[in-house]
Amino acid sequence: MxxxxxxxxxxxxxxxxxxxxxxxxxxxxxxxxxxxxxxxxxxxxxxxxxxxxxxxxxxxxxxxxxxxxxxxxxxxxxxxxxxxxxxVGPGVYPLLPLEILRPHEIGADLVANALAAYTRYRRNCVVVDFGTALTFTTVSGEGKILGVAIAPGLKTAIRSLFANTAQLPEVPIEVPTSALGLSTTHAIQSGVVLGYEGLIRSLVERIRTELNGDCIAVATGGLSGQIPSLRDVFAEVIPSLTLEGVRLIGESVRGAN
CATH class of the missing domain: 3.30.420.40 (ATPase, nucleotide binding domain)
Known part of the structure; x- marks a missing residue:
């Protein structure tokens, strides 16, 4: 175990x-x-x-x-x-089958995402991690981390509005019935949840364009299933992908010792 x-x-x-x-x-x-x-x-x-x-x-x-x-x-x-x-950290990265640029800057969770995606697909892949931050980690089919894009996570965006405005409440992360914002709650959900749908679609498409269309996308993280309309963007939604990557890092380290 x-x-x-x-x-x-x-x-x-x-x-x-x-x-x-x-x-x-x-x-x-x-x-x-x-x-x-x-x-x-x-x-x-x-x-x-x-x-x-x-x-x-x-x-x-x-x-x-x-x-x-x-x-x-x-x-x-x-x-x-x-x-x-x-x-997991820069000290063990040389033991991994990944090429990692700026190893002292990249988060351990992003390296884990990249390794899990590389091991699973062996092709260009962008991992969209729905956490405190919304991250886009792109790894090539040859095992090179090509880059990372970072935005505030869904909860972070909603809490920022709540913390920095006098009259806006903290609301649940749910898809509203209308994009018009028919109440204060729906207004925030429209701007954040539906707005993030557009952000994610646009950024994944731009990443794919830079890779000449050869790139799949996979979602992970605790909130990866909160926007059902994004399912067509992702080849898979795997909430435990980061854990799997951490496990694979452990295997690589033990195999090298």
Whole structure:
């Protein structure tokens, strides 16, 4: 068994993998003030509910874009399982079958997305990750990360309006019945949710044009299914793609040692 952890700016995602498939995926808020003991108690409970003894976990891999939480989670995994986790970062990138430009600038989650897409498709692919940030990571069929585009995520955009205006509420991420904005809630949903549909379609199309039309798109992230009308843009919608990439990074590191 393997425990794979992907810490984002909003959530920490834990996956339990049994060498062939994902058995469980758990999601919890990524709170910088939480202690290693707090996360350990949560993981122990999840494993107990899953009927998985600690002794059955042979490998752990950690990816984090929250520097304050990385040592906390690293300590928790080391103390709980008795061995250091593989930690995704520039130090392990030379062991991957990827060409990574500016390895000290790119997020670990984006490298994981690129590796998962390259391993799965072996062709030009743009991974659209619906997280705290909306990211577009393009990887070639030869395994070169060609570039990344970044925009505020859906929730980030809505919360920004709520935080920076006096009269606009925080609203759920739902597709409104009309683009006209027939209420305050629908007005925000029209501008953000429908507006982001146009943003995503346009940017994916521009990326494809720069690659002479030879590029598929795949969606991932916790909000990847929130705009159903985008399904025709994507070859697949795989919410656990980032976790899969983190797992594959762990395999590459262990295979090189």
């Amino acid at each position: 393997q425990i794979i952890i992907d810490i984002g700016n909003t959530d920490a995602v834990f996956g339990l993998y049994n060498q062939t498939s994902w058995l469980y995926v758990w999601r919890t808020p990524a709170r910088r003030e939480e202690t290693a003991e707090s996360y350990e108690a949560r993981l122990r409970l999840w494993l107990l509910e899953a009927g998985t003894p600690l002794s059955s976990v042979s490998h752990t891999v950690l990816s984090s874009v929250v520097p304050d939480l990385t040592p906390t989670m690293r300590t928790m995994l080391t103390e709980l399982f008795g061995a250091e986790p593989v930690v």
